[in-house]
Amino acid sequence: MNQEEILQLINAVSSSNLTAFRYKDGDVSLELECMAGFSGEGPAKVMVPSKEAGTAEKDENLSVIQSPMVGTFYAAKSEKGEPFVQVGDRVKIGQVVGIIEAMKLMNEIESDYDGIIEKISVQNKDMVEYGQPLIYIRTL
Template sequence: MLKIQEIREIINLIDQSCINEFTFEHEGSKITMKKQTQEVETVVRNVVAAPVAEPVHVQPVQTQTVSASNQEIVEAPKADTSNLHKIISPMVGTFYSASSPEAGDYVQVGSKVTNDTTVCIVEAMKLFNEIEAEVKGEIVEILVQNGQLVEYGQPLFLVKPE
């Protein structure tokens, strides 16, 4: 079985390549990775206003299709985050803030964390992977919502290091 670091390296290599699908079999284990591609359609409509007595002239709709592959759209942060540590997702999967729906969240804004504090779970291929803070400090912002799909390398938390 591959170690998690080896899987991360494979994910990184596939992410940076033009390969859309990858399958790896070794000693009875099988890993399949597929890149998600999204078609984003931008529609621009221009309407020329005219007095009520005259007909309204409508220009044709201009459509532009942009292909995005494994990219995220992130709004610019409002505060300076250069001194904050980002806890990032080590894999593609589903973000969970607690170990079960009945349990409380691992961390909240203002929670103190250490290097080995579990901050969330990322579920990938029916495996629940506990993500540790890897830094000592205070959670300043939670960047994703419970149940949200996350990408490899996507920031999950902002931590003010101590």
């Protein structure tokens, strides 16, 4: 699906009575959702998960902390606070690695592994999906 086709699809969904639309073709997935009170003018909310979200790492010493819910990811306790973890940090089982806000509730995300942070695949304030990889940890 090219950019022009995506824009046509957005316009078609925006001008209809649909509030949500999902499209999947192989590894490509597209989700359109109209905001509450959306008048049909301007673009709808578009979320396009990366291919990485559904791809398992081949390295057996690399473990993934996945999002247990849909919400907003926060890397620190406060806006100006230090991030819970950074690439290269050593973590222990049960250590808080981030927070996901869902329905105005702050849910601490804890590490299920002892190891070293290899990669953080989300940014502060990113919307995350259920099962989306958040943090890759090289287990010891």
